[in-house]
Amino acid sequence: MFSALAERLSPDAVVIEESPSSRPELHARVAATEPLGFVSAMGMLGFALPAAIGLRMARQDRPVLTVVGDGSSLYQIQALWSAVRYRAGVLFVVLANGGYAIMDRLAERGGGDGPWPAIEGVDIGAIARAFGCDAVRIERHDELLDRLDTELATLAGRETPLLLEVAVAQDESFDP
Numbered sequence: 001m002f003s004a005l006a007e008r009l010s011p012d013a014v015v016i017e018e019s020p021s022s023r024p025e026l027h028a029r030v031a032a033t034e035p036l037g038f039v040s041a042m043g044m045l046g047f048a049l050p051a052a053i054g055l056r057m058a059r060q061d062r063p064v065l066t067v068v069g070d071g072s073s074l075y076q077i078q079a080l081w082s083a084v085r086y087r088a089g090v091l092f093v094v095l096a097n098g099g100y101a102i103m104d105r106l107a108e109r110g111g112g113d114g115p116w117p118a119i120e121g122v123d124i125g126a127i128a129r130a131f132g133c134d135a136v137r138i139e140r141h142d143e144l145l146d147r148l149d150t151e152l153a154t155l156a157g158r159e160t161p162l163l164l165e166v167a168v169a170q171d172e173s174f175d176p
Contacts, residue, residue, distance in 0.1 A: 001095070001166060002029035004145055005067075008152045014055050016066040017041060018048030018073075019095055026067060036062075046075030049092065053079055053161075056088040063155035065091035070098065070124055070165070077127055080161065084132040089158030091151055092133075094124050094165045128163040135163040 002025055009015070011033040017026055018041035032038035039055070041047035052066035073094050083090055098120035125135035138144050147164060 001144065001168065002026050004141075004148055005093075005152075006030045008148050009065075010063050010152065010156065011037075013037065013063045013065065013152075013155070014039065014059065016048045016052045016055065016064070017068075018045070019067050019069040020072070041072075045072050049073060049076045049079040050082070052090045052092065053083045053086070053088045056083075056090045057086060061156075063091075063152075063158070064089075065093060065152075065155065067093045067095065070094050070096040070122070071119055073124060074119065074122070077124075078131065080128050080133040080163065081131040083161035087159050088161055089155070090161045091155055091158070092128075092161060092163040094163060095168045096124060096137075096165050097168050098122075125163065125165045128165075133161050133163055135165060137165045137167065139167045 006029045009030065014036055015030060015032070016039045019026065020041075027038075030038070036055075036059070039051060041051070048066045048068040052064055055062075056064040073092075080092070082088070083092075125137050128135035136147065138147060144166060151158075151162060151164070
């Protein structure tokens, strides 16, 4: 996912990140090449969706996308309504692993399981569509590449938001 993104991303793109369990991999593969090129939530759950909308509205000259985990996205999912309402052409990439991976790893580190349930079965795309935001679920790598080729090529001029819900596996090896 991140290699494909890095290969296709415009150098002037603004990337907002809120995916704590995959942050190290994202940082390793996607470089910030311009000022404001990379904005990280750094643990502020619920930051990425509204921040991406605000950045796109403020910097209409720059393509804006956010990479957010499905668990994190649920903290401010209603921000998608604002993206639609204000025609903020953000590309929302939601990494869907069906859980709160960062919280699971932290709980394991403490020797137990967390008290929170998995979020498997939550249809992020359906929630997005309920707010009027177009959404596509991607389950195969070839689908991802095709969609990134299409969407990133026109991201700078985008006037409507789009959510890509990308199915990913939980990374059991991540140690926060």
